[in-house]
Amino acid sequence: MLRAFLIDDETDSIEVMISLLTSYFRDEVTVVGTATSAQEAFETVPQIKPDVIFLDIQMPGENGFAFLKKMTVIDFEVIFVTSHDEFALKAIKFSALDYLLKPVIINDLKQAIDKAKRVVDQKVFRHSQVLNLIANIESNEDSQKIAVHYGDEVRFLKLIDIIYFEAHGRYTTIYPISGEKYIVANHLKMLEETLEELALFVRVNKSCLVNIEYITAYSKKEPYYLRLNNGKEFDISRRKRQEVMDKLKERKI
Structure with missing residues (x-):
């Protein structure tokens, strides 16, 4: 059973995601906490220690990337949830991470959950890929990297x-x-x-x-x-x- 934490500044969006998870994935996912800001999530996540975080990118003040940047250890899977943000989606794809577009489609959610379960089961968390994502967002073209799978490794x-x-x-x-x-x-x-x-x-x-x-x-x-x-x-x-x-x-x- 995946222990999920939801981060989104819109409470309606949190309620929709909880409804989807409980209606379609009751035997696979349980929601163990929510937060409506990057700061609240930063204070709460280390205590709860979820397996997977559904992270909204666009939030007022500090966005979803700011939350990740604050975390010294990323020992959870991240599934980004966003409206169509072309720049953010490109950066996420470059780093071989997963995302969902709002409004969330059930088939896409199922695929994301299946991937998260594999990552959690293998205990191979993507700290380096998240760091690469943040670096790509903040860098110029000379230092941007693309993540590729090579055997049991992820190379940049x-x-x-x-x-x-x-x-x-x-x-x-x-x-x-x-x-x-x-x-x-x-x-x-x-x-x-x-x-x-x-x-x-x-x-x-x-x-x-x-x-x-x-x-x-x-x-x-x-x-x-x-x-x-x-x-x-x-x-x-x-x-x-x-x-x-x-x-x-x-x-x-």
């Missing part, structure tokens, strides 16, 4: 050290400068949308997203292609050519 790759992403169906392979390869269960389109605000990567065709900093040459006429510093060449689709050229100009390349 600096975005500036990734040469390119390549799609393989519903999976994507990450190629960093280290020469290793990492496969993630994310569509390339999702990664492209997550990275678009950084202006560091550009989609050159339907299967490849490249780091502009590693482009060493590109053709001025057909057939359009570009070359990376590791010698790898990619065709630039006709549809993407202008976007690639614009990005190169923005980065003064």
